[in-house]
Amino acid sequence: MAPRRPTILAGGGAVARGGKRRYLSVPVQSRRSMTDNALLPILFVPDPRLRTKAKPVAAGDAQIAALAERMLATMYKAPGIGLAAPQVGELVRLVVIDVHPDDKPDPMVLVNPAIIAASKELATREEGCLSLPNQFADVTRPARVKVRWHDLAGAKHEIEADGLLSACLQHEIDHLDGVLFVDHVSALKRNMLLRKLAKELRAQREE
Ligand code: K1U
Numbered sequence: 349m350a351p352r353r354p355t356i357l358a359g360g361g362a363v364a365r366g367g368k369r370r371y372l373s374v375p376v377q378s379r380r381s382m383t384d385n386a387l388l389p390i391l392f393v394p395d396p397r398l399r400t401k402a403k404p405v406a407a408g409d410a411q412i413a414a415l416a417e418r419m420l421a422t423m424y425k426a427p428g429i430g431l432a433a434p435q436v437g438e439l440v441r442l443v444v445i446d447v448h449p450d451d452k453p454d455p456m457v458l459v460n461p462a463i464i465a466a467s468k469e470l471a472t473r474e475e476g477c478l479s480l481p482n483q484f485a486d487v488t489r490p491a492r493v494k495v496r497w498h499d500l501a502g503a504k505h506e507i508e509a510d511g512l513l514s515a516c517l518q519h520e521i522d523h524l525d526g527v528l529f530v531d532h533v534s535a536l537k538r539n540m541l542l543r544k545l546a547k548e549l550r551a552q553r554e555e
């Protein structure tokens with residue numbers, strides 16, 4: 349069956365910004381109480397797992413809450429504002445996000461997230477990626493997206509996001525399909541970033 353195309357979000361509509369989110373049905377420890385042995389190694393480009401399409405999380409998968417917990421610890425420690433399971437070598441459709449990592453922890457855990465609508469209006473912002481350390485580029489994406497996902501208890505959620513949360517949701521859902529932020533820039537810029545990354549990682553290994 350052909351994948352469902354996202355519907356187009358009308359410009360200027362009401363978009364959820366801020367407000368208290370309650371998307372976690374299973375308590376997640378605060379980042380301060382997490383121990384370092386929960387941390388997972390983050391894969392770097394060109395690891396082929398970063399280019400592999402992840403599989404949906406099966407209903408009732410008992411391992412997923414533990415993986416989400418460790419991914420959150422890893423994301424806060426990095427630090428980052430998001431992390432997708434393939435970045436830690438787990439090829440399942442699981443994402444964690446906290447776009448305000450310096451404030452009180454406000455983590456989102458998204459099981460099987462999907463973009464169900466995207467605005468025609470585009471927005472450009474600088475992005476980085478924990479799998480391409482120290483590489484940054486301006487990325488243009490739909491300004492607003494509507495995303496649907498399940499939480500760890502199986503409850504369905506939907507959000508319309510803009511700004512940093514919109515970019516982060518799109519960046520993380522891309523990871524689940526083996527897509528990286530450098531795929532959204534020109535071939536010239538992409539090759540430059542990938543060569544620079546390879547050189548820096550080589551130098552680090554030789555240190
Ligand atoms: O998926 C990832 O590799 C995480 C990535 C997410 C992201 C960054 C920028 C735009 C969209 C998505 C990062 O978190 S890179 C680090 C970063 O942006 C950051 C780290 C600490 C404080 C604030 C931002």
Ligand code: ZN
Nearest residue numbers: 476477478479
């Ligand atoms: Zn990334």
